[in-house]
Amino acid sequence: MTDFDWQDYAAETQAIRAGYQRSHEDENSIPIFATSSYVFESAEQAALRFTGKQPGNVYSRFTNPTVSAFQTRLALLEQGESCLAFSSGMAAIMAVGMALLKSGDHVVCSRSVFGNTVLTFQNYFGKFGVSTDFVSLTDPAAWEAAIKPNTRFLFLETPSNPMIEIADIQALADIAHRHDCLLIVDNCFCTPILQKPLLLGADLVVHSATKFIDGHGRCVGGAVVGSEELIDKQIYPYLRTGGACMSPFNAWAFLSGLETLALRMQAHCDSAFELAKWLEKQPAVAKVHYPGLASHAQHELAKRQQSHFGAVVSFELKGGKDQAWRLIDATRMLSITANLGDVKTSITHPATTTHGRLSAEARAEAGINDNLVRISVGLENIEDIKTDLLRGL
C-alpha cells in the first residue's frame, strides 16, 4: 500500500499495517519470503541492482521483504528515518561499533549495560585500539568529564538492568552533541511504546528484539534505528559485508510481536507496577527498585521520560544469597531464567547469573547485592504471580 503515508497513523496502526505491499496472491498476512536470492529481468537490471542504481532485492543478506517490513515498522514506531535488522541484539551493537569506530577512537559507556555489551567494547573493540571508559548511568557530570577529543559516541541503556536506574536521555544527548559525539541508546527495556529516545535527542536506538518485541520468547534478533545518514550510508554497508542479517523466519515472528506490542507493554507495566507496590508491603522485603514508586531516586525523571514504568522489578530481601535462592526455588510457576520480556514471568538472581562474572567489588559498586532478585513480569494473572512468590516470602 505505497499510497499510504503511514507517518500519519498511530503507532498501533503502523505496527499492524505498515511496511508491506500485498503481492499478486492478495494475501492478508505477510508471508515469510524464504528465498536467498532474487531473479532479474535482464543482465542490465542485474547490474543496476548490484550497484544500487535501481532499488530492489538482490540477495537476502542485503534485503528481504519480510525483514524489510519489520524494519519499516520499527523505524515508524521509534520515529526514526531508517532501521536495519540483525541476527541478534549483540550483532546490532557490534555493527554500530564496526561501522562507526576506528582505531584510536574512544567510547563512553554506562557501567550498567548488558554484560556482553561491556565485553564487546572492552575486549573486542579494545583489541583494535578503541578505548572505553565506563561511567555511572545517572551522573551526567561524570559523562561529560569522561569525554575526550577522540570520543566518538556515548552508549547507555535506560532503565538499567538489574537496578532499574533511569538516565536523563535529553541531558546526555545535549552533552554528547556539545562535544561532537553521538548518543546511542539501547531501548530494549522500554521499547518505543514507553520511550522514544530519538525524540529526546539520541542519534541511534539499538534493540534486542529477542525481548519484548518478540514478547513470547521464541526468536533471537536485533535492530538499529536512526537517520538515513547513519543507518543507510554508514551502517548498511557493514551489514551487507559483515553478514549478521536477520532471518525472514525470525522477522515474521517479530512482526507478529510488533502487532501486539502496545497492548502487551501496557499489561506488562500495569502488573509490574502492582507487583512493585505489593512487594514494598511484604515484611521479608527490604527494598524494591521500580521507577513507578515514589521511593525511586529517578521517579520524577521516569514520569517525564517514559509513558509507563516498565515490566522489570527488582527487590532486595532481608538476608543474603540463601534467602534469595530460597525464594526463587520456592516458586512453582515462574520461570527461573535470566531472559526477560516474555509473556511468562521470569525470576532470576543477578549476582550469581547475569552478573556473576563481575568481581565482587564491581557488583558491590553497582549495588547488585546477594539479596537482590529480579522479576520480568509477564502476562499471567497478577494474583497467581503473587501467590507463587508468597510461597517463599
Ligand SMILES: *Cc1c(COP(=O)(O)O)cnc(C)c1O
Ligand atoms: C538481551 C539484551 C541484549 C542482547 O540481545 P541479544 O538479542 O540477546 O543478542 C542487549 N541489550 C539488552 C538491554 C538486553 O537485555
